[in-house]
Amino acid sequence: MSKSVLGLYNDPNQAADAMDALKNAGFAQGTFDVLTGTPYPEGAFGEHVPQHRLFRFPAFGAIIGFTLALFLTAATQIAYPLVTGGKPILSLFAMLVILYEMSMLSAVISTVVGIVIESRLPNVNQGVYDNRITEGLIGVVITTDDDKADTAIDALNGAGAMEIKQA
Amino acid sequence: MQQRRTIDQIHTNRVLLNGQLDTPKWWAPTVIVLGIIVAIGFFLIGIMVNKGLGVTGLSRPVYWGLFITTFVFWVGISHAGIMISAILRLSQAEWRRPVTRAAELLTVFSLLTALLFPLMHAGRPWRIIYFILPYDFARGIMPNVRSPLIWDPVAISTYLTGSTLFLYIALLPDLGNLRDRTTGWQNALYTILALGWRGNPRQWKLQTVGGILLSALMLPIFVSVHSIVSWDFAVTPAVEGWHSTIFAPYFVIGAVHSGVSAVVTMMALMRWLWKWEDFIRPEHFDALARLLIVVATGWLAFTFLELLFAVYGLDAPELELRDMQIFQWPWNLLFVTFLFTGYIIPVGMWLQKSVRNNIALMFWSSLFVNIGMWLERFMIIVPGLARKTPFVYTWEAYRPSGLEWFILFWSLAWVTFLMLLFSRFFPLVPLFEQKESQTFGDSIKIGRVRVPAIVREAD
Numbered sequence: 001m002s003k004s005v006l007g008l009y010n011d012p013n014q015a016a017d018a019m020d021a022l023k024n025a026g027f028a029q030g031t032f033d034v035l036t037g038t039p040y041p042e043g044a045f046g047e048h049v050p051q052h053r054l055f056r057f058p059a060f061g062a063i064i065g066f067t068l069a070l071f072l073t074a075a076t077q078i079a080y081p082l083v084t085g086g087k088p089i090l091s092l093f094a095m096l097v098i099l100y101e102m103s104m105l106s107a108v109i110s111t112v113v114g115i116v117i118e119s120r121l122p123n124v125n126q127g128v129y130d131n132r133i134t135e136g137l138i139g140v141v142i143t144t145d146d147d148k149a150d151t152a153i154d155a156l157n158g159a160g161a162m163e164i165k166q167a
Numbered sequence: 168m169q170q171r172r173t174i175d176q177i178h179t180n181r182v183l184l185n186g187q188l189d190t191p192k193w194w195a196p197t198v199i200v201l202g203i204i205v206a207i208g209f210f211l212i213g214i215m216v217n218k219g220l221g222v223t224g225l226s227r228p229v230y231w232g233l234f235i236t237t238f239v240f241w242v243g244i245s246h247a248g249i250m251i252s253a254i255l256r257l258s259q260a261e262w263r264r265p266v267t268r269a270a271e272l273l274t275v276f277s278l279l280t281a282l283l284f285p286l287m288h289a290g291r292p293w294r295i296i297y298f299i300l301p302y303d304f305a306r307g308i309m310p311n312v313r314s315p316l317i318w319d320p321v322a323i324s325t326y327l328t329g330s331t332l333f334l335y336i337a338l339l340p341d342l343g344n345l346r347d348r349t350t351g352w353q354n355a356l357y358t359i360l361a362l363g364w365r366g367n368p369r370q371w372k373l374q375t376v377g378g379i380l381l382s383a384l385m386l387p388i389f390v391s392v393h394s395i396v397s398w399d400f401a402v403t404p405a406v407e408g409w410h411s412t413i414f415a416p417y418f419v420i421g422a423v424h425s426g427v428s429a430v431v432t433m434m435a436l437m438r439w440l441w442k443w444e445d446f447i448r449p450e451h452f453d454a455l456a457r458l459l460i461v462v463a464t465g466w467l468a469f470t471f472l473e474l475l476f477a478v479y480g481l482d483a484p485e486l487e488l489r490d491m492q493i494f495q496w497p498w499n500l501l502f503v504t505f506l507f508t509g510y511i512i513p514v515g516m517w518l519q520k521s522v523r524n525n526i527a528l529m530f531w532s533s534l535f536v537n538i539g540m541w542l543e544r545f546m547i548i549v550p551g552l553a554r555k556t557p558f559v560y561t562w563e564a565y566r567p568s569g570l571e572w573f574i575l576f577w578s579l580a581w582v583t584f585l586m587l588l589f590s591r592f593f594p595l596v597p598l599f600e601q602k603e604s605q606t607f608g609d610s611i612k613i614g615r616v617r618v619p620a621i622v623r624e625a626d
Contacts, residue, residue: 033367033368034367034368035365036366036371037366037599037602038176038366038602038603039372039374039375039599039606040368040606042368045368048368049368050369050372052369052372052373052376054373054376054377054380055380058380058384072312076310076312077313084313084314085313097318097322097391097395098312098317098321101321101322101388104325104329104384104387104388104391105324105329105388107384108325108329108332108381108384108385108388109328109332111377111380111381111384112332112333114377115336115373115377116362118373119369119370119373119374120369121339121363122362122363123362123363123364129365133347133365134176134343134344134347134366135176135180136175136176136177136602
């Protein structure tokens with residue numbers, strides 16, 4: 001069985017010490033994390049800097065949107081080739097507007113999907129948490145085997161945790 | 168006066184969540200009054216759909232009147248959101264923090280409102296479905312993608328969808344905060360909406376990178392939307408005053424002018440109504456006014472360029488139209504009013520530092536701008552149609568009916584109503600942005616003075 005342990009800190013330096021203590025106690029990167037109510041500079045807690053592939057999402061979305069728009073604009077005009085205002089049936093300028101908008105729409109939607117997926121959301125099993133994190137406390141959370149939980153608690157307490165929670 | 172106070176996160180939560188956790192006393196009566204106005208408006212719209220457009224003042228040759236003017240007006244207001252939020256995010260302007268959410272929200276609700284006006288204007292709104300489906304299933308006539316009237320809903324739908332998603336993503340950390348502060352059904356609602364937000368470095372990083380990426384994607388959409396709205400007019404060669412190559416940038420900068428002014432109006436109201444003096448400060452109004460001076464002057468340049476290009480060719484119908492717009496009653500009164508309220512009075516005020524730091528004066532000057540900008544759209548759309556031209560056998564002056572005026576008034580009430588409803592459930596100022604500002608804020612001593620400073624990461 002695995003267990004989640006959360007240490008709460010008032011001071012960012014203590015939270016950074018707790019992260020170091022967990023590292024020194026032999027816990028692998030990725031098994032522990034820091035929770036804050038506001039963004040901190042990257043690496044402020046000595047945490048593992050997360051990698052993401054968000055930039056691929058809009059590019060992929062734009063290609064899909066462009067293809068769909070090309071199909072929509074071309075196919076609808078070819079399906080009923082009614083000449084209006086002397087314009088060609090496949091009028092490029094008029095099609096460009098729709099191609100552009102649909103490419104951008106698809107890029108935005110896929111970016112949002114990308115943000116959600118890369119943020120590892122939705123996160124149904126929230127694990128151990130404390131509401132005071134959004135009031136300024138900093139949480140250091142670790143998920144580990146039952147038999148290593150005491151080591152983790154010692155590491156968190158050693159850094160000056162004001163409270164320890166377990167789930 | 169010290170504007171930037173050190174505020175802890177508990178105080179920030181208590182003050183900025185006062186709309187959700189401790190609803191102000193004025194909220195319910197205001198929403199009820201606005202709700203009655205909104206209901207009356209929908210009833211009148213129902214009458215109009217039932218009776219037809221004969222209940223409006225629209226008649227040959229003026230078929231585009233108050234509804235289309237108000238449509239363009241609300242699309243213009245909607246440009247506040249992305250202008251403020253995206254540009255300021257990309258440039259990491261520190262003063263954006265209390266402004267972004269309100270601006271994004273204004274975009275969403277203005278666009279929703281703008282979309283209603285072409286529906287009303289169409290007379291038979293259910294036929295809008297033909298924009299999506301073939302006109303005639305038997306013959307398979309498809310929507311004409313070569314028409315600006317198809318480009319327009321495509322662009323606005325793109326902008327509305329993008330803005331709504333942008334708003335939601337930026338709301339995630341605050342939804343997590345609300346989840347932590349509520350109980351019962353509210354807690355259940357925010358738990359679902361927050362998607363399990365915890366605030367770990369990965370989530371914060373994606374929030375920051377995603378915000379910048381979405382800003383970069385939304386900016387070209389923002390430019391395209393009002394350009395495409397302007398092409399509803401600009402690609403019509405038959406109407407003098409409409410067929411202009413300058414319309415796209417002219418409309419975009421006009422939209423920014425009216426949109427940012429609307430944000431000023433909204434920020435003043437937020438500061439007064441929710442008592443957010445510590446968060447929405449005179450320095451924010453000062454920064455917005457400086458931005459507005461530049462935008463308004465750019466817009467004025469386009470206004471005169473448009474006029475110059477129109478008369479430079481000495482084309483007789485164009486000259487007649489401009490003569491009518493500027494010198495003939497009652498258009499001359501509208502023209503002067505638009506010029507004074509859209510530029511001369513507000514910019515004259517904003518040039519004074521004392522005005523830029525005076526919230527009440529900023530509020531009134533921003534209202535002036537939007538009176539002027541509404542008149543600008545009216546002066547673009549209606550005179551070109553109203554001018555007497557050969558080969559048209561019926562002629563009636565356009566006098567908007569009481570119903571049209573009420574629906575204009577209704578749209579203001581409707582947007583305010585939606586804003587207030589939103590404020591009951593979601594914060595109007597991004598809390599995490601405020602807290603970040605406190606985390607990154609410091610003060611440094613230079614010589615004998617101590618000045619506020621913001622720490623920023625290198626990349």
